[in-house]
Amino acid sequence: MSDxxxxxxxxxxxxxxxxHIGHVSGFGVPSDVFxxxxxxxxxxxxxxxxxDEHGTPITVAADAEGITPRQIADRxxxxxxxxxxxxxxxxxxFTRTTTAxxxxxxxxxxxxxxxxxxxxxxxxxxxxxxxxxxxxxDRYIEGTCPICGYDGARGDQCDNCGNQLDPIDLIxxxxxxNGETPKxxxxxxxxxxxxxxxxxxxxxxxxxxxxxxxxxxxxxxxLEDLKPRSYTRxxxxxxxxxxxxxxxxxxxxxxxxxxxxxGYLSASIEWARRSGDPDAWRQWWxxxxxxxxxxxxxxNIVFHSEIWPAQLLGYNGEGDKGxxxxxxxxxxxxxxxxxxxxxxxxxxxxxxxxxxxxxxxDFLARYDADALRYFIAVAGPExxxxxxxxSEFRRRNNDELVAGWGNLxxxxxxxxxxxxxxxxxxxxxxxxxxxxxxxxxxxxxxIGDLLSRNRQxxxxxxxxxVVGEANKYLSDQAPWKLKEDPARRDTVLHTALQAIKDxxxxxxxxxxxxxxxxxxxxxxxxxxxxxxxxxxxxxLDDGSPYPIITGDYEQGQAVWASTPLAAPGTPLxxxxxxxxKLDESVVADEIRRxxxxxx
Ligand SMILES: [Zn+2]
Numbered sequence: 001m002s003d004x005x006x007x008x009x010x011x012x013x014x015x016x017x018x019x020h021i022g023h024v025s026g027f028g029v030p031s032d033v034f035x036x037x038x039x040x041x042x043x044x045x046x047x048x049x050x051x052d053e054h055g056t057p058i059t060v061a062a063d064a065e066g067i068t069p070r071q072i073a074d075r076x077x078x079x080x081x082x083x084x085x086x087x088x089x090x091x092x093x094f095t096r097t098t099t100a101x102x103x104x105x106x107x108x109x110x111x112x113x114x115x116x117x118x119x120x121x122x123x124x125x126x127x128x129x130x131x132x133x134x135x136x137x138d139r140y141i142e143g144t145c146p147i148c149g150y151d152g153a154r155g156d157q158c159d160n161c162g163n164q165l166d167p168i169d170l171i172x173x174x175x176x177x178n179g180e181t182p183k184x185x186x187x188x189x190x191x192x193x194x195x196x197x198x199x200x201x202x203x204x205x206x207x208x209x210x211x212x213x214x215x216x217x218x219x220x221x222x223l224e225d226l227k228p229r230s231y232t233r234x235x236x237x238x239x240x241x242x243x244x245x246x247x248x249x250x251x252x253x254x255x256x257x258x259x260x261x262x263g264y265l266s267a268s269i270e271w272a273r274r275s276g277d278p279d280a281w282r283q284w285w286x287x288x289x290x291x292x293x294x295x296x297x298x299x300n301i302v303f304h305s306e307i308w309p310a311q312l313l314g315y316n317g318e319g320d321k322g323x324x325x326x327x328x329x330x331x332x333x334x335x336x337x338x339x340x341x342x343x344x345x346x347x348x349x350x351x352x353x354x355x356x357x358x359x360x361x362d363f364l365a366r367y368d369a370d371a372l373r374y375f376i377a378v379a380g381p382e383x384x385x386x387x388x389x390x391s392e393f394r395r396r397n398n399d400e401l402v403a404g405w406g407n408l409x410x411x412x413x414x415x416x417x418x419x420x421x422x423x424x425x426x427x428x429x430x431x432x433x434x435x436x437x438x439x440x441x442x443x444x445x446x447i448g449d450l451l452s453r454n455r456q457x458x459x460x461x462x463x464x465x466v467v468g469e470a471n472k473y474l475s476d477q478a479p480w481k482l483k484e485d486p487a488r489r490d491t492v493l494h495t496a497l498q499a500i501k502d503x504x505x506x507x508x509x510x511x512x513x514x515x516x517x518x519x520x521x522x523x524x525x526x527x528x529x530x531x532x533x534x535x536x537x538x539x540l541d542d543g544s545p546y547p548i549i550t551g552d553y554e555q556g557q558a559v560w561a562s563t564p565l566a567a568p569g570t571p572l573x574x575x576x577x578x579x580x581k582l583d584e585s586v587v588a589d590e591i592r593r594x595x596x597x598x599x
Pocket of ligand 1: 145146147148149150153158159160161162163
């Protein structure tokens, strides 16, 4: 195992409802492919995330159902944990933002920023109800959006154009509680001094040569217009502001976006505490040679290339005003912000409200996790907005997974099982045999290079090209015609099975579930690729139970190299198909389902 430490920081799914396949194509599958590859290559990976549970949409959903925000968060956290685990996403820790640990770490970052002068109090105009004199939370104020003119914008954001707002910005604001016009009075909020990071962020971005160009350009452009941003909000659901006179106020909380990104750090600290070595997180966050890769959809770039780096720089005392690192010590900035584009559904934008959606759970109830993972890797929104269509999903599944990779495994293992009943004994290799094995064993270098640069579409394309070479070899050598020459037949079958073993390793980051099956079909024992598991835990601090995703990933045998097949004579059984062929009716059924739901 190398000493290279890699933090895989995966965007936190928002807990206002179940996640659909558009979400997991952006943050979920790409981050898992990356982590599994690096673990196979011997690197020390720490993959963390959790559900993002604060903020207005959760409170709005709770109001609509007449239950508490915590009940909404508990319910959706459990659903999301189940979905991500079923998809095989190998989090070292998937936790949540409502833990006491997360609140404590978020407050530590706030205080560190305050001490260094990067968070400052400012008197602003806040809304109160004229009849009661009480603070009106941002979400309870409605009016016309000053940016797009939408007349149902809320005091914290406009759902039409997506911009974040302040209540004072709204045209014709009214209270949603009783329809009265709110009164604006002077009150104090804390602001993050983003302009004080202009130079530090610019210097840092200038060193980020490996980023996808669109992400880097977008991030550099943000620097032209940095404004202080409100770090606290008028809301009763979130992390309390850790200051005297504020801590116990029910109507002031840290803004959800500032606490959510701190989750990468708080989850690492929680993981370390659970591992029995509370300082273990420091190897990923504080050693200069460790790397941190952040995965998200493109709508979240600003929070990962501007807001979170500014929080880290400020905490470190490395913004334009200087300062000293907080009590946790200096924290590493992101190495790379890996952003995906959007997935659409049958030509339309995913929309939970209009039911143009397929939730992860519903998808996995009907299709295999690896079939979805394959589609996302080979045809997902890595570099451009991409459309998910059922006919293309079926075509990729049937033509590539079933007829390409599955068929290679199936016919090779079948012939060996039927003719030999075991891994065959090879004789002397011909040039054709050696050429195939050189192709499969030689693919680890270039495909590994693509994976380390997050060019996953190219990587799986190359792996499937190698699978095609193995299929062609098998057709050319036609071992089924070699009844009269069993020695040559066994050499061909052994060569094919060794090539399959190599291809299976190349595909393991993408297809971890079927990789374990293929490992067993080839006579392998034990665990090849480790599946994540769900543990029910009790919060480290306040005793409330919750489910986490975790796993003992270093127990897997999978390595990023050609490894020898099981010894000749190892019994082989006739295989069952590893992938499921989809009937033509699947496409019509799914489209009808979508249209019925949307009607
Ligand atoms: Zn708007």
